[in-house]
Amino acid sequence: MAKKTIVPIGPYHPLLEEPEFFKLYCDGEIVKDVVWETGYNHRGIEKICESKTFEQVFYVVERICGICSTSHPFAYANAIESIPGVEIPIRAKYIRSIVGELERIHSHLLWMGLAGHFLGYNTVFMWAWKYREPVLDMFEIIAGNRNNYAMFTIGGVRRDIEEEKIKPLQDVLDKLKPKMDLLVGAVMDDPVIHARTKGVGVLTAEDIHDFGAVGPTARASGVDIDIRRDDPYAAYDLVDWKVITMPEGDIFAKAAVRLLEIYESISIIEQCLKGLKKEQEGGIKNKVKTIPPGIGMGRAEAPRGEVFHFVKSDGANRPVRHKIRAPSYTCIPTFRKSVVGGTIADAALATAAVDPCYCCTERMAQAYDYKSGQMIYNAADLVKLSQQKTQVLKNS
């Protein structure tokens, strides 16, 4: 019998530059099981928070995620302010919501671009990321930074959005709307994108409940949940908007939910900017002297779903325990339902469909043979395979 040699292809390629290790066990083309490992870059942020003051924790949790860097300070602020029961000024509420929604727009556009890339539609990738740029410029106008905005503090926000900044912000939004129409039309009406994403990676409402999945992943399976409406915070109960849901549960539904949410976010920001005009400038922070002993649980709807922070105070100036749950923690295990039974070419797309965020660094994906356990594809191969499948559809 000839000796078998296993040739691994290349070093492990990062897919979304984040820390996760998937093993897809395959029988021929079909994925039979998914095994994941994590902890490749555990940073011990919960432990670090115990050695920081309540104020300093904002800047630590802001660095959990590079994309949705405001969602953690948002949930933490809701948690910590609930212990003494502090109300924040209305101006700060508007500013917090503006920052939160801008982040949703840029995060959804980033995801849309990557999904386009996995599909082999690099035009979608280029467009989505091009239109994301002015949104990041809006952050620069507001916070002086395109990422890690350091806007939040206990009792309010650290920087005001003054009258002269409102017009340039509104101008960017005005320009963004027609571009979004273009992008949404290109994605929603494309027959090849339909063929690749409809009926693929389906999650039912039951699956969502079993795993506790949240955000667009849940809403695309017809589960009508959104913390902004269900447990309102900041200015979300002061403006008109609606929660987008789709019943299908497939990848197309997830894309549609995200794209349509961008319109809602634009509308929320516009209403908040109008609200800011009516309020007097200044007054963006209420003073909070001490945090009494107690427990605070704060939630915020990040672009990927509910972020949950649990903070326990013993009356000193730092948390005794700070538990953080990012939305991907409950969304990623749904791969067991969405990927298993599908083809390898769809796996790259289905795993990306929940917009997984492992909080910064490398992630690896490989396909293994179900019977022999040998590695047959690495991450780069999976993306290539997915792109080839689209090409075949285009040519047929």
Added chain:
Amino acid sequence: MAIEDLKRNVNEKFPEIKEIEEVNKKRLMIFIPRELLHPMAKYLFEDLKYRYVIVTAMDSQDGYEIIYHFSDDTSGWVINLNVLLPHDKPEIESLVPVIKGVEWIEREIFDLIGITFLNHPNLKRFLFAESWKDGEYPFRRKHTEEKK
């Protein structure tokens, strides 16, 4: 379900539960003995369809507190089940048979604070490498170590 109705139902169904506390606005803490974890979680998760959020483990003076967070998305309340485990016997039945989603967090708690989840389908290290030193738990406090 309105929160007063929930409290009344819990008291009727589980008379062993003595302490239900509103720790904050829209945040309810139900203190339960460990034997009641499965029936109570089934009641919230299966009967009332509350959403599983996450589990927090804490080392406090009296023991290890395990807090199971559930969300009632129709009312915005967070309903928490608080189980106190003694320092000398940090063991509790795994909740995986009831809620699939707790598999990761139970492994994480096993890693970080050293709680054993009985009948967990895959209780091995989650965040730390396999080579991490046994018996070294970053979330255990000094007072726990001194008690030993």
